[in-house]
Amino acid sequence: MDIFSDLIMGLSIAITPINLLYLLIGAVIGMIVGVIPGFGPSAGLAILLPMTFGMDPIGAIMMLAAIYYGAMYGGTITSILLNTPGESATVASTFDGFPLAKNGRAGPALVMQAVASFVGGTVGVILITLLAPMFAQVSRSFGPPEYFLLALMGMLTLIVMIGENWRLGIISALIGFALGTVGVDLETGQGRYTFGSAELIGGIYFIPIAIGLFGLGELFFAFYSGLHRTGTGGIVNYETEERFWPTRMDWISTRMTMVRHSILGFVVGVIPGAGATIASLMAYSTERSLSKHPENFGKGEMAGLVAPETANNAASSGAMIPLLTLGIPGSASTAVLLAAFVLWGLRPGPLFMEQNPELAWGLIASMYLGNMALLAISIFAIPLFVQIIKVPYRVLGPTVVVICALGTFSVNASFVELYIMFAAGIAGFFMRLYGFSPAALVLALVLGPLAEEALRQTLAISRGSFSIFIERPASLWIIVVTIVLVVFLPLLNRFGSKAETAKKSGI
Numbered sequence: 001m002d003i004f005s006d007l008i009m010g011l012s013i014a015i016t017p018i019n020l021l022y023l024l025i026g027a028v029i030g031m032i033v034g035v036i037p038g039f040g041p042s043a044g045l046a047i048l049l050p051m052t053f054g055m056d057p058i059g060a061i062m063m064l065a066a067i068y069y070g071a072m073y074g075g076t077i078t079s080i081l082l083n084t085p086g087e088s089a090t091v092a093s094t095f096d097g098f099p100l101a102k103n104g105r106a107g108p109a110l111v112m113q114a115v116a117s118f119v120g121g122t123v124g125v126i127l128i129t130l131l132a133p134m135f136a137q138v139s140r141s142f143g144p145p146e147y148f149l150l151a152l153m154g155m156l157t158l159i160v161m162i163g164e165n166w167r168l169g170i171i172s173a174l175i176g177f178a179l180g181t182v183g184v185d186l187e188t189g190q191g192r193y194t195f196g197s198a199e200l201i202g203g204i205y206f207i208p209i210a211i212g213l214f215g216l217g218e219l220f221f222a223f224y225s226g227l228h229r230t231g232t233g234g235i236v237n238y239e240t241e242e243r244f245w246p247t248r249m250d251w252i253s254t255r256m257t258m259v260r261h262s263i264l265g266f267v268v269g270v271i272p273g274a275g276a277t278i279a280s281l282m283a284y285s286t287e288r289s290l291s292k293h294p295e296n297f298g299k300g301e302m303a304g305l306v307a308p309e310t311a312n313n314a315a316s317s318g319a320m321i322p323l324l325t326l327g328i329p330g331s332a333s334t335a336v337l338l339a340a341f342v343l344w345g346l347r348p349g350p351l352f353m354e355q356n357p358e359l360a361w362g363l364i365a366s367m368y369l370g371n372m373a374l375l376a377i378s379i380f381a382i383p384l385f386v387q388i389i390k391v392p393y394r395v396l397g398p399t400v401v402v403i404c405a406l407g408t409f410s411v412n413a414s415f416v417e418l419y420i421m422f423a424a425g426i427a428g429f430f431m432r433l434y435g436f437s438p439a440a441l442v443l444a445l446v447l448g449p450l451a452e453e454a455l456r457q458t459l460a461i462s463r464g465s466f467s468i469f470i471e472r473p474a475s476l477w478i479i480v481v482t483i484v485l486v487v488f489l490p491l492l493n494r495f496g497s498k499a500e501t502a503k504k505s506g507i
Helices: 002-014 017-035 041-052 057-081 093-102 106-141 144-161 163-180 206-224 248-270 275-290 302-318 320-326 332-343 357-380 382-389 393-412 415-434 438-462 473-505
Strands: none
Touching (some): 002 106, 017 057, 041 057, 041 206, 057 093, 057 302, 057 332, 057 357, 093 106, 106 248, 106 302, 106 320, 144 473, 163 438, 206 332, 206 393, 206 415, 206 438, 248 320, 302 320, 320 332, 320 357, 332 438, 357 382
């Protein structure tokens, strides 16, 4: 009954007119961010984070979270109509989504992906409601040693997910850690790497780095790829189809697909570092192996679209559990969300739901409402988003640059941070080009100072002995889980990528 009463309290906060407005704004922006090819929730969150200054923390977090999971809805529209995923988590949706559109079923495909996203997202939020308090209860005994190991777990699991380029991922993380050391050492009071600049005494702010790496970096890479020279021709004209709504057989054949991949996606999402991309690829591969007609996959099979769409939205919900209860961001997007919490003076972790019940349960309750709003928007605003797809990059690009610059400068009115943002944008482009990981850098920048503080506190408690990490049962369990994840996640990555390999080989 405690969970039910907490949820009712959260709903009473979420349904206030101003919070509902912020939620709807976030849902619409999230879908727009998802629709723009090459951008994703991390870039959208980084660019739009300055918009939340001056807002109430609860409304701001609701809006940012809606942008995060709303991008999953929007990213599939381009996957179906253009064979171009809006972001990596919707790659698997192109496998059967675009063939469905070519077969004259773009309308049913767009409706089914909206329903699948709603089911996956809603089941994920239900599981958050039931499981998040349990996670928080278990982790309440954590101290500085556990916090340090949790930060280390978040970093290691993401680096492992980079796969064959794990060395470049480690280098990216080390750069992030180095940037996190700039500023005044809180224990000694000495300046570190400030080079005499008063602007750097407080450290390198997260926002210009995130906006540069994800916003400008993605944009520069899009220019490099030639998107500014091309239009968006080839969009399927779904308006000429005889039937816009799915058939009865579409619903019957995919009902169990939604159920099983809601659970699969949520479980994968809870694992730090796995995320929606792996969940969607695993779902596609699993559904194809379970199908009685696997030969139809890749040719316009509705289950091949529904499976990854259900899983990636459930995974987005699942990723909120380690973020809220352990303070571990398992991806670049949740790292930006973590930065937003820190920006408002909040510290996600074992005591977060107990110390900030209004915000925690208001956020969870808002996700129920957000998914309902996104379902309606996805179906009835499709013509609007199709028009957004048609905006060429040569128009979109300069607009994004101006928004990035204004967003960065509006935070502290600092020209130094503006220079940092442009430098980070150039660095982000080269990182994308040569296989480095902007996500690992951002996670290290966010977690680095927290890990440093926890490690110093731990060594002060143990008088310099590292044996404290194996003497405490909770710390030892975290070490074991981290080792399991580091070994297991590459297998998940390999298993999920089989779907993409099968599609490319025409199997």
